[in-house]
Amino acid sequence: MMLKFAKRMMTETDKRLLWKFAYNFGYKGMRSVQLFKKRLKKGVHFPPFLFISILNSCQLRCQGCWVDVESPRKMIDLDEWNKLINDAKKHGNSYFGILGGEPFMHPQLMEMLAAHPDCYFQIFTNGQLITDKVAARLREIGNATPLISIEGREVVSDERRGRLNVYSKTLAGLEACRRNKLIVGVATSVCQTNIDLVSETWLNKLIEMGVHYAWFHTYRVVGPKPASHLALRPEQVRQIRKFMVEMRSKLPIAIVDAYWDDKGEALCPMATGVSHHIGPGGDVEPCPIIQFATENIRDNSSIYDLLTQSAFIKDFRETAAKTSRGCIVLERPDLVKDLAIKHGARDTTQRGTAMPEMEALTPRNSQHDPGNEIPEENWMYRFAKKHWFFGFGAYT
Numbered sequence: 001m002m003l004k005f006a007k008r009m010m011t012e013t014d015k016r017l018l019w020k021f022a023y024n025f026g027y028k029g030m031r032s033v034q035l036f037k038k039r040l041k042k043g044v045h046f047p048p049f050l051f052i053s054i055l056n057s058c059q060l061r062c063q064g065c066w067v068d069v070e071s072p073r074k075m076i077d078l079d080e081w082n083k084l085i086n087d088a089k090k091h092g093n094s095y096f097g098i099l100g101g102e103p104f105m106h107p108q109l110m111e112m113l114a115a116h117p118d119c120y121f122q123i124f125t126n127g128q129l130i131t132d133k134v135a136a137r138l139r140e141i142g143n144a145t146p147l148i149s150i151e152g153r154e155v156v157s158d159e160r161r162g163r164l165n166v167y168s169k170t171l172a173g174l175e176a177c178r179r180n181k182l183i184v185g186v187a188t189s190v191c192q193t194n195i196d197l198v199s200e201t202w203l204n205k206l207i208e209m210g211v212h213y214a215w216f217h218t219y220r221v222v223g224p225k226p227a228s229h230l231a232l233r234p235e236q237v238r239q240i241r242k243f244m245v246e247m248r249s250k251l252p253i254a255i256v257d258a259y260w261d262d263k264g265e266a267l268c269p270m271a272t273g274v275s276h277h278i279g280p281g282g283d284v285e286p287c288p289i290i291q292f293a294t295e296n297i298r299d300n301s302s303i304y305d306l307l308t309q310s311a312f313i314k315d316f317r318e319t320a321a322k323t324s325r326g327c328i329v330l331e332r333p334d335l336v337k338d339l340a341i342k343h344g345a346r347d348t349t350q351r352g353t354a355m356p357e358m359e360a361l362t363p364r365n366s367q368h369d370p371g372n373e374i375p376e377e378n379w380m381y382r383f384a385k386k387h388w389f390f391g392f393g394a395y396t
Contacts, residue, residue, distance in 0.1 A: 002380065004252035012210055014181040020142045021183055025120035028094035033388045035092035040273070040392060045317065046308050049275040050088055051097040051288060052076065054109070056280045056350070058102040060126055061162030062151070064230060066223035066289055067101055071350035074280040078108045078115070080297060084278065085116050087302040097122045098144075099288065101280065104129035113141045122147050124187065126161070127173030135180035147185040147215060148174055152194035160193065171209070178210030185256070186211050190240055191219035191230035198243050203251050213254035216240055218367065222289045222329060224357060234365045241367075241374050248378040262385040264373035266366070268327055271320035272394040276307060283348040286316040289329055290336060291354045292345035312343040321394040326368025333361035 009018060032048040039046055055075035056068045068074075076084070085096065096119060103109055103123050113121055120143055127148035130138075138144055150170055151160040157167040177184040186206055188197050196202075198216060206214055218240065221231050232240075241264070244255050261267050269275045270287040277285045283293035284306050294312040297303060307313060316339055320328040329336055337358045339345070347354040376382035 001249060001252055005254065008207075008252050009183075009212060012178075012181065013183050013212070014139055014142075017139065017142050017181065017183055021120065021145070024094055024118065024143060028092075028118075029120070030388055032092045032094055036273075037392065044308055045273045045314065046091055046304055047273055047275045048093060049095050049097065049269075050084075050093065050278065050303070051099055051275055052081075052084070052278045053099040053101065053280045053288065054081070054103055054112070055106045056101045057105045058100055058126070059105070059128065059163070060102070060166070063160050063162065064219065064221065064223050064225065064227040066291065066349075068350040069101055074350070075106060076278070076280060076282060076297075078111055080282065081108075081112050082115055084297055084303050085119065087304055089116075089119065091304050094119050095122070096120075097124060097275075099124045102126055102129065104134065110137055110141065113138075113144050117141075117143055119143060121145075122185075125149065125173075126166075126170060127177075128166075128169040130173035130176050132176050132179065135176040135182060138177075138182055139180045145183045145185060146173075146177055147187050148177070149187050149189070150197075151189060152197065156193050160191075174209055174211070183212050184210065185213040185215055185254075187215040187217065189219045190216055190236075191232065193230065195232070195236060195239075198240050200247065200251070203247060203253055203255075207251065207253050211253065213256055215256040216244060217257070217259070220289055220327070220330065221361065221364065222357070224351060224353060226357070226361065228362070228364075231364060234369055237365070237367055238369060238372055238374070245374055245377055248376075248381050258389070259367045260374075260385075261390040262376050262382045264375040265391075266325040266368040267391055267395075268320055268325065271317055271325075271328070272390075272392045273317055274389065274392070276313060278303070279348050281348060283346075284310065284313070285348060286313055286320075290316070291348045292336075292340040293348050294343055294345050312339070312345055315339055315343065317394075324366070324368050325391075325395055326366030329361075330364050330366040331368070332363060333358050334363075 036048040058069040154167045282297040284295040295306040
């Protein structure tokens with residue numbers, strides 16, 4: 001199956017883009033994790049992967065969204081971006097996740113990508129603004145992969161995304177990526193209304209559409225309108241995990257997840273120190289759904305200093321790891337509140353309701369499911385997770 005996948009990558013994508021991916025993301029990404037592990041031995045925590053929400057604006061109104069998409073625009077400008085990325089590069093980082101809002105609404109996005117040809121960027125997007133012209137420019141720059149969110153077929157997509165004709169518009173963006181030979185992925189926030197996409201039939205459809213990787217993550221009940229009726233039951237989360245493990249050895253498409261290690265034990269990327277988040281206002285947050293901060297990239301300090309010296313981030317990371325291998329926001333929202341109060345963290349939302357939202361959350365299960373671990377079966381995934389994306393001693 002790996003040979004079939006390799007053939008797809010060689011025949012369906014621009015060879016230059018494939019080389020950029022292999023070197024900037026693959027080789028340099030592995031190197032950044034090795035540097036991260038060396039720093040850990042010295043007690044220094046600086047994540048190898050940073051996720052950056054470059055603006056809050058979006059043209060959709062998704063159920064359960066925690067971003068202030070209707071508020072006045074906040075964004076990280078090109079100068080702030082360059083300072084942030086350049087400082088992270090000094091410490092070996094090469095991969096960055098770009099989030100929003102909708103990143104393609106940022107007027108300087110292409111300039112941001114072009115400014116750092118030695119890095120690799122994954123753009124989390126609804127895909128609707130990816131025209132042929134945009135896709136051609138992405139191909140020309142060569143260092144980014146669009147990860148296009150599809151939350152269901154026609155009816156469910158409109159319901160989940162709060163707009164009409166979402167599915168067809170998103171597929172048009174996906175087709176533009178295929179025509180321009182981009183490396184492209186599809187992400188799904190799996191919930192009660194779209195769990196039917198967790199199927200071999202859907203993955204085969206993605207392969208037919210030229211998708212090279214799929215990312216299934218479970219819906220997080222957070223935000224001002226948390227839509228708790230969409231939350232998955234524990235047995236459904238196990239179903240998703242089992243499905244991913246089986247399909248990795250069956251179909252020529254990469255399947256990404258960030259919440260289980262090689263042994264099938266749950267993990268939290270924030271708790272392991274693998275990744276943290278910078279919001280559209282420059283706030284340095286533990287992860288995208290924890291909208292509290294004590295530091296900001298506009299404080300005239302480097303991102304390295306901010307993250308390695310933040311008592312708030314350190315306490316959050318350690319408390320989460322001691323509490324559960326799962327998601328502290330879902331399982332223990334009371335601890336999130338306590339940590340924010342303890343450190344005097346400010347609410348980083350424009351709506352100013354992050355604390356009442358946290359107080360209103362009902363504790364629920366996350367991906368942590370002791371006794372029901374499903375280990376990786378495919379040797380390549382198992383090896384990669386063991387060496388470049390696992391607990392890093394966080395849970396010992």
